Amino acid sequence: MKKIVHITNDLQRLGGVQRLLVDLMTLQKDNFQFEVILTRGENEYVDELNQLGVSVYHKRDIGLRGVIKRMNAADLVHAHLFPSLYIALLTSTPVVNTEHNPHYRRRDILFVKTMESILYRKYAKIACISEGVQTDFLAHIKVDPSVTEVIHNGINLSRFPQIAKPYPENQAKFKLGMVGRFAAQKDFKTLIDLMALLDDSFELHIAGDGELRAEFEQYSKAIKVDHRIIFHGQVNDVPSFLDSLDVYIQSSFWEGFGIAVVEAMAAGVPCFATNVSGLNNVIDSPYLFEVGDAETLANKVQELKASPDLYQAASAYVVKQAIKFSISTSADKYTRIYNSCINTTQ
Template sequence: MKILHIINNLGSGGAEKLIKDTLPILNKKENIEAELLLLTDKNNVFAESLKKQGVKINVIRADNIYSPINVILIRKFIKNNDFDIIHAHLFPTLYWATLAAKTLFNRKFKLIFTEHNTHYRRRDYILFRPIEKLIYKEFDKVISISQKTETNLIDWLGVEKKTKFIIVENGIDIQQFNEAEVYSKKKLCSTCNLDNIFITMVGRFSEQKDQKTLIRALKQLDNNVHLFLVGEGKLLNEHKEYVKNLNLNDRVHFLGFRNDIERILKTSDIVVLSSFWEGFGLAAVEGMAAGKPVIASDVSGLRKVVKGAGLLFEQGNEKELADIINKLIKDDNYYNKIVKKCVKRADNYDLDKMVDSLVTTYKRLLLKK
């Protein structure tokens, strides 16, 4: 079985990380050969990791990922290869891969798309709806990473739930996070010591993630509490200025993109996600697997993962978030109780189980030929 995954690039987002984790495992499965097609060779932070694990990466080197010329480039690549499955991810690959496939007559491959989020800006504009109804109609299978992701998609398209829509929840390498080596606290903060409390949030700096609520919560906490923000993004400098204006420069640490997230989480005391929305909340599961109490905003995507194990707060409510953090810091028994529940919850999201679900989906589709 030859499988081609297509995505814009291998930037530092959750969908890109999922591809980085998934493809090497797929290639270890019997009679499966999976490779990757990227629209651009820019900002491919996970590419080296995949290459080292033997995953073939193809790049069409588009000057602009939003240019319709990508339809021709993708079509040419697919036509010159013999794939059984084409599996697309993210916008605008969503459009270009669909149009490329539609213009290939007598195609034998099956076309799949994974929906990675509960909300996109396109859905704020009703003019996109008829276009997207036509686009999604072309897929043989549409995978959503959570129930809320699927519900929002079906509501947006205005279609009935059909067998082509399925849910395959994200997974992570549980062992990688559970057994990660702890850094000394001075490794992450040269001015810190063992008594300092480390809070970490992993996520790109975008409107979606809302690190500002967490930064405001830090302002209400004792001075021995430090915040580590892992990630890059277009709003990074804006957040640095925000921290400066709140006089928190000595307590907020911007770590940028990191390949050692599991060790950073293992060294942390508390993991927080303050997002406006999430498709799934992979970073929450990673925090749980690292054996840390996870606090998340009570929004779709995160609620399903965290509720009943970690702790939820009203999105944007920095006072409630600060109160929850303080309780964890001051009550060791409560802290350990939450950690125990988080570790148990993480076991539900094992990467191998997720890949097995994907393989089952692929095989069932091919049987319909």
């Protein structure tokens, strides 16, 4: 059985990249043997990966030489995220790279942009998780476009009910929510500003942690909406969290794809999302709002709450939309790429 090594920064529970890797390996376990190398953070998927028989190695434990040794012993290396994607190029093994975001600020530096145009020629294949990611990547990095391929992220649909939610009648609170790390990519300010435009019948639930959490907790207090916002911190049971919501909102400055939105859709929760590349490849325009436009978002949310018919139509729509993004489709495409790259070098 051919060995694939995934090299990435960490395996945090609420990360889209991390969830993708675990789901891919689950579906591909009968075709390949897998190892994971982490270059920075922790493994929060210990139990699931132990069940799959996947060994996880930390760069801090085995050192750079150990990382290179493990990659050289594989048939293919699959790289994710900076700086792991650079480290992957130290191996003599064929490397596939996945581009997970539409733009990286490091590429605004001319030297880095030029260097990556050279380094990226060493990858056997470059997967882009959405059309927007592919377009932006090719605009910045000068490689042969035929080396790139769009492979949408997918989710394990079986983890979610895939049934339209009934209109929430006779509830004390209409619950809005979002899943995501408190990092620069996520526009939590607009989400909190939204609460200042809604009455006390609305409640906001945020699942996630991160370096900016305290800043936004303080902001919610400053604009006097903290009594209607629940910061849940790390949530391991995402399906249950989503099931508790009436509406899901993905408020982001940028996204490569938007796995969190697809999970909410598969849970049958009506969704709204920022109109940015990655998210607008997942959900249609009636459910999009512009970055920072809390007022338009408030109007959309209020309209949905006021109309059982609109609510039920939105819920039926998201369930139908989620089916397009099954992880099995993603796994089939990656399996084809793996086999093609391995066979080419033999």
